[in-house]
Amino acid sequence: MEAAQYPAHWEADVVLSDGGTAHVRPIRPADAERLRSFYSRLSEESIYFRFFGPRPRLSEREVTRFTNVDYVDRVALIATIGADMVAVIRYDRIDPGEAEVAFLVEDAHQGRGVASVLLEHLAETARERGITRFVADVLPANRKMTAVLQQAGYTAQSRFADGVVRMILDLTPTETSQEVTASREHRAESRSIERLLSPGSIAVVGAGREPGGVGQTVLRNLLAADFTGPVYPVHRQARAVAGVRAYPSVTAIDGEVDLAVLAVPADGVIEVVKECAEKGVRGLVVVSSGFGETGQEGRDRQDELVRIARAYGLRVVGPNCLGIANTDPAIRLNATLAATVPGHGRVGFFSQSGALGTALLQRVAQRGMGISSFVSAGNRADVSGNDLLQYWEEDPRTDVILLYLESLGNPRKFARLARRISRRKPIVVVKSGGTTQNVPRGHAAPVLGLPDTALSSLFEQAGVIRVDDLIQQFDVAQLLAYQPLPKGPRVGLVGNSDALALLAADACVQAGLDPAPPVNLGARAGAAEFGAALTSVLQDVDAVVVIYMPPIPGPADEVAAELLRASRDCGKPVLATFEGRIGVPPGLRTGAVPERGSIPSYAAPEEAVRALAHAVRHARWRKRSPGVPEEIEGVDTAAARRLVLSRLERAGNGEGPEEDVEIDPSELLACYGLTVWPAEVVDSPEEAVEAAERLGWPVVLKAADPEAAKRAGTVRLGLTGPDGVREAFAGLKEQLGRGAVLAVQRMVPQPAVPTVVSVIEDSAFGAVVSFGLGEVTARLLRDEAYRLAPLTSQDAAALVRSPHAAPLLFGEYGYPPVAVEALEELLVRVGRLADDLPEVSRLDLDPVLVGESEVIVLGARAVLSSQHGPRVDAGPRRLGWAGRGW
Known part of the structure; x- marks a missing residue:
């Protein structure tokens, strides 16, 4: 098979189990010296377990083979920290759907979860290349490798022969493997924030001698809060700052440094980050401005800051942020620019805005409320609200979570986390920024084409309490925190x-x-x-x-x-x-x-x-029961995917797929057990009569174009014979114009309530399902509700009952009660379709008539887009990159 190009999309930053970070990427031929250095640091035992015998060094032939892969049949991924390679995992295809897998982790980095995260990423690449099974031969004494393979959550088999355990992993994602991935992600991200908020020592870089400077302000606030560990001012010339001995550089500090607060000019930050990496600092708070908020040059500088910090295992709060605080009496951390920090309390507080954060902390203190911890993320280049949710979920000192959000970076992940956490700890959100102005790169503005109520619906689905302003947020928080x-x-x-x-x-x-x-x-x-x-x-x-x-x-x-x-x-x-x-x-x-x-x-x-x-x-x-996506009968996801991909490929005409492709929705919906009520487009009165005969009387004659159908009087109902059809055809042609396209459809045989079901594939949220009634007034008022796909039966029930006009479905205001359960089942099926097929960028079922005993889809339209790929929150664990979300 011909070698593929270097797959840059396999690169990822990852959080390890101890909260540090590493970079995962495919191996390159240029990694030969890096591989030799890595191998030289391995213990004899690690080498023995990998090669089943002693091998003091790799031959030049082996180095060439290991670093030259085709990224198809032979793939290797490495984990790097700084310039060093610390782990490698590889597979070699042995059959069309099967590959042999092996990995090595440097002894000094074993126990940090490097192997498990590499296995997740290699499994993803293998599936992309058509491999469905991994085979691994493991020595019985190699319990670490056996544990990694067994604990991945995949269906595994093992057998012992000739002194070796052969393990076979089915790479089909399972509920267990997904739970394992989410659990490891949660623990790692929680630990990474714990390391930031619970440092044993702090360096303040840029702490000047002049009072009122940013660095000295942070330093004085740390000292005033009586931080329980050592604080080291760093200044190139000064011997002391605020009465504390200063050091010319981070590397000159004679003690360990867990956290560094950077208050130096933006063009000097990168150099300081490298110093911090050399010193072994574990986290950074960058209060300096001059980054993404200033334009393209600043955004490039911000990207470089995050790239270097993560490469060396550091998480970054900021830049352009207010700082962080932890009121735990064992920590007493105020690494912020705010002189006033509330006392010890049960509320965790995240704010994107730095300037607003000072005022917020003062308001909380004035109310006599306490906080457990506070993070102002500034430009959110790395650490985000999602990271803090992971931390606060486990923090025994936090009972209530407050978020002030200006934008969303990974809303789908936010919804997943919030839905779980809200069961135990209330999350109260103020979401500002009703326009797309000043939305950071990679963060989501309000859902395109949907009103702000869509975001409120999605918060409601996740159990998030959304309030209108900060006063309400504090009002709700002081009730939830203490009662x-x-x-x-x-x-x-x-x-x-x-x-x-x-x-x-x-x-x-x-x-x-x-x-x-x-x-x-x-x-x-x-x-x-x-x-x-x-x-x-x-x-x-x-x-x-x-x-x-x-x-x-x-x-x-x-x-x-x-x-x-x-x-x-x-x-x-x-x-x-x-x-x-x-x-x-x-x-x-x-x-x-x-x-x-x-x-x-x-x-x-x-x-x-x-x-x-x-x-x-x-x-x-x-x-309410949270519910889980249940198995649905009559669903053929594989057939639906083949249909979608085939249609997109045909639309390419040899020049790549078009951005938007209309598709006949009937076959696609049939893959999910849904039927569109038959309709036939007709060009003449006689064709209309013939169509009516085939479909069965009585029939409806209507405008086939969805836009034309919005005009009043574009439907002729209850046509029972040829003369009526011919007369209706002539009347509609005269009304709509000779070029109008008309369609004949059998009339629904029972009274019914018209509804509208839609799916929009949003670049950040993924698939959003909307529901509303089809009455004119409801459409004009956009009386709709929204939920993220997939839908549980509980989600579907809530969706049906959310619009203001929902009582019309339950026998009120003169309408008969209708088949709500059948409507809910339809919504669950549509949600499954939307979740399975991100390429479906738009799906409209309009109208969906809900009768006393059944649900009938009268009209449908589906649009495909090759621009939509895997979900933002899907696949193996990875950190969002600056400019690409959380």
Whole structure:
């Protein structure tokens, strides 16, 4: 077989199990010296296990063979850290669908997960080259290699013969192999962030002698926070900065350095990164500006920064960021430009904006809330919100996650992570940036062609609480951080103001909550009255809003203490409008700093109710079964893929595939057990009559062009004979013009509700399924709901019920109840099609008539695109590259 070109798309940056990074790429002939050096560092045992005998050195012939591969039948991938090769894995094809696999990992890097991640990548390349099985001969004592192969999650067989264990791996991805990959990714990315947020020592590079400089500001904030490890200022000339001994370079520091904060001019950052790599620094926080935010030159500099840092095993926060903070008493890290950092708390906070981050931290501190950790990612060249989600999921000090997002880099991965994490820890998001302005390279603007409500729907599917602004975010956070989730929508109101209680009751109704009659204790009520009333009301409701707004100063401390006593261990959320204070006042805290059971306070009862409504909806989402994509009968994915690829190939005309290709959707949908109601395009009245005879009476005559069909009066219904068809044909031709294309279709034999089902393949989100009713008003108002494919039955049920006009499907407003279950099954099948075939860039089923006993697809249109390849979140583990997403 002819050798293929160097497959650059196989290159990837990966996170290892200890949180460090490595670069994976195909081997090249120029790697000969690198291979010799790698081999010289191997132990005798590692060489023995690989070659089944001693081999002190590789011959020149072996070096040439190992480094010269054809990237088809013989493939080798290497892992590099810095300039050094630390591992290699290879396969040699022995049969059309089978290859022999072997790998070697440098002893100093064994136990870091290098072999497992290389196996994932090699399996992907093998599948691309038509190989479906790996065969490996392993010595029985080589338990490490055996474990890597067994724990990959693939279907494996093994047998022992002639002193060797032969293992056979079926490379077909399984649910287990996918779970293994996701679990390893989670642990590695979580560990990489833990290393950043829990350093034992820190160097501040660029800490100048002049007060007010960026570097000295970070240094002083670290010292003021009483960081528990050593802090090393780095300055080329100064002997001391802020009273701390300074060093001329990172490499001159006489102790270990875990984290380096870089505050040097942008054109000097790369040199410092190399120094940090030489020193063995494990992570970087780059507060310097002058990178991707400045234009092409800055973006190139930013790409180089990430490339070099990852090559040497470092993760990067920034550049152009505010910094990071960790309030753990064992760490006490404030490596930010913000002098004010909230105290210890249960909330993890991620902000893309650096400048906004300072204001956010001040707001949190003013509310008396605490945080567990804070990361301002700036330009998000490397570390992103997805990385922080992986970390906070496991962090026992974090109960609630707050995200301020301006853009999305890998929304599909975000949705996958959020859907899992939200089951245990609420995620509250403010998503700004309703336009495409200032969206970083590789990050997703709002879904093309879809309204912002699409993003809200996708957040809802993942259990993410989306709020409109930062004030709401903090309002919701202080409830979720300190109070339990409500078990239902019933809300009790206890207070000393009729007017405020009525406002709260109205707010409950507007938010979809169920308020109990307010209990007014009167203006003179004291601690005993509030305590007794709260105890009584809590017995019959799911949550209570307490209003304490005395007309003249009263015994506030006593009332607060009684509210804490009465609400302790009740298992239901209690909120307050306590003298108009915002946050968690000292009197409503369960300790010196707010802990679980502290009562959050709001400036007005409406704000408390609004926060409670978000908590009620989130609790309701948690109660739903998450569901899993189930097996669907009558699906032939292989046939559908052959059809799509064949159509794209034919459209190429020898010059490469066209960007968009229309395809007859009937055959494609049939592969997923879906039928399009037959229709025939006709050119004359007689052809229309003949078509009606074939299809069966009564029939419909309509405009075949979807755009023309949007015009009023383009459908003639209930035609029962030839004369009616001829008359309708003449009328439509006159109305639409002689060039109009008409079609005949058998009329649906029962009353039905028209709906619309669509799929859009988005470059970032992947396949997005939308659903709405086909009524004119619903279309004009874009009353649609959205979900990411594939859909579980629970997703489909939620999708059907999400549009405002959904009650029309359930027998309300004079419509008969229809076959909702059949509609949900159709949506699941469409979601499966969308997930299987990323080449389907657009699929419209319009209309889909939902009758009393069946669902009928009257019209369909499918568009293919060769521009869509594998999903952003599919395949082996890899880090997104600057400019290509998270």
